[in-house]
Amino acid sequence: MLHEFGQNFIHNLFTPLLLFFYFGFLIPILRVPFEFPRVVYQALTMYLLLAIGWQGGEELAQISPADLGHIVGFVVVGFVLNFVIGIIAYLLLKPVTAIRLIDKATIAGYYGSDSAGTFATCVGVLTSLGIAFDAYMPIMLAVMEIPGCLVALYLVARLRVRGLDTAGNMPGEPEYAPLETVKVGPGTAARSELVHHTAGTTLREALLNPGVCLLIGAVIVGFVSGLQGQKVIHDYNTFFVTAFQGVLSVFLLEMGMAASRKLKDLKSAGYGFVVFALVVPNLFAVLGILVARAYSVVTHTNFQPGTYVLFAVLCAAASYIAVPAVQRMAIPEASPTLPLAASLGLTFTYNVTIGISLYIEIARAIGPYSP
Template structure:
C-alpha cells in the first residue's frame, strides 16, 4: 500500500495532472480563463491523430495472429463492463432504465485521455508494453455504446413506447459510434502510420510527436475546466448517488489486469488494458447517446464520466492499476 501511495504522489506531481488541477482551480475561483472552441478542436485532432499514427507505425511490426487474443478480450471486457455498470447504476443506485443504459454506454466504452496518461506513465517508468494497444483503444470504443442503445430500444419496444427520432436508428447510431470524430481520427492516424514512408513521417514528427505532450497538457487544462463545470451544473448533487463513478474504475481496472495476465500480455500491456477497462468515454459515447437517447440527463452521464471518473483515474486509478500489476507479475 505504501508503494501505491508513493506512485500516486509521484503521479500527482506530473505536469499533465498539474495542468488538469489548474483547470479545476480556474473554475472554482471563477477565473475568466477560456479556451477558444477552434483551438480545442485543433488540438483534439492533433492528439487523436498522434495516438493513431504511433499505433500505426508500431502495427507494422505486429502480426494479426498476435493481436487476436487481446482483440477478443477487449470486446468481451467492454461488454462485461457495460452490464456491470448497468447492474450498479440501476439495481444498486436506483437510477431509471433510461439513465442506467446511458451511463453504461460510457463506462463500457473507453477514454483516450486516460489511455494517453497511462502510456505516459509507462514511458516515465521505462516499462515495455505491446505496440498494438492503440488499436485496442479503437476497438473498445464502439461495441458497448451500440449494445447499450440496442438494449434500451428493446426495452422501449417491450414498453410499447419506441421513439420515432430518426437519429435514434441503429444505422445512425452505428455510424456515430464507429465513425464519429474521435474514432475516425484514430483510424485515420493508424492508417497513416501504417502505410506512410518513414521519411514522410519524420517531416510531421515536430507536430505529431515532439509537441504532443505539451498540447496534451493544454487539453487536460481544458478538461479540468469542463469536468468542474459539469459537476457544478448538476442540480442537488449527492455524492453518495455518484459513488459508482469511483467504484467502477477499480472493478474494471482489476478485471483488466487479471485478463491481461491470463491472455499473456506483458505487465505494461495488462496495465494499459486495465486503464482502458477502468476508464469511461466522454467524447464518442456522449455524441452517440445525445443522438440516440436524447431524453437522458447529460449531467448524470457526463458529470460522472468526465467530472468524477476521469480525475479519479488520473490521480488514483493509474497508480492503483500499476500497483496491482506489480503484485501479479
C-alpha cells in the same frame, strides 16, 4: 513492498501532466473569468488522436506477422469485455441510485466505452516513467469505444418494449405517461422501416464516428510510413512524438476546467451515484488486468508492462465524446447531463489523478514482471 508502493504512487500523482489538470480544475473553483476556446479544444483532441494513431502505426510496422493472431484475439477480447462491463455497470447502478432507468442505461453505455483523453494521459504518464507498451494499443482504444454505444442501444431497446414513454419514463416512475396502444394497420410497416433505419444510422454513427476514423486513419498512415523506414518518419516524429507531452498538458488544463464545472450536475443523483462513479473504475481496471493476464498465460503472449496498465484504463474509463454523440441522436429522452457528470466530472477526474498511478502499481503486482 508497501513502502515502495506508496512512494511510487505519490510520485506518479505529481507528474507535470497531472499538475496541469489540477491547475485547470481550480480555475472554475477560484472563479477566474476564463473560457477555453472550443475550436482550440477540438484542435487539441484531433492532434492527440492523430498522434496516438501515428505512433501506434509506426510501431505496428515493426511487429512480426506471426504475432497478428494473438493481437486480433486480444482485440476481440477487449471488445467483448467492454460490452460485459457496460452490462455490469447497469446492474450495479440499479440499486445504488433512484435516477430513471433510461438514464441508468445510457450511463452504462458510457462505462462500456472508453476515453481517448484518459488513454492519452496514461500514454503520457507511461512515457514519462519509461514504461513500454505494445504498439497495437491505439487500435484497442478505437475498438473498445464501440461496445458502449451498442450497450446503450440494447438496454434502451429493452426499456421501449417494456413501456418507455415519449419523455423517457418507465411505469412506476414519476410523470410516467402511458403510451396509447398502437393498432396494426397500413402504417405499421412504415413505422417498422423507420425503426430499422434509425438503428442502422445509429450503428453507422457508432462505428464511423470522427474520433474512431481519425484514430484508425492515423494508425494506417503511421503503419505505411513506418514500413518505409526511419528516414521517412523522422521529420513527422518531431510533430507527432516530440510535441505530444506539451499538447497533452494543454488538453488536460481544459479537461480539468470541464470536469470541475460538471460536478454541480451531481446534486440530483444522490451519494450512491457519486460512489458508483468513483468505485467502479477500480473494479473494472482490476478486471481488465486479470483478463489481460489470463489471456497472456493461455495464449503465451508476452505483453509489455504498460499494456496491462493501458488495458486497465480502457476498461476503467467512461466515454465523454463518442457515446454522447450517439445518445443525442438515438436516445433523445435520456438526460444529457447526468452521464457526463459521472464520466467526466468524477470518473475521468479520478482516473487521471489517482487511478492511473494505482493501476500501474496493481499491474506491477499482478503482471509477470515489473516495469
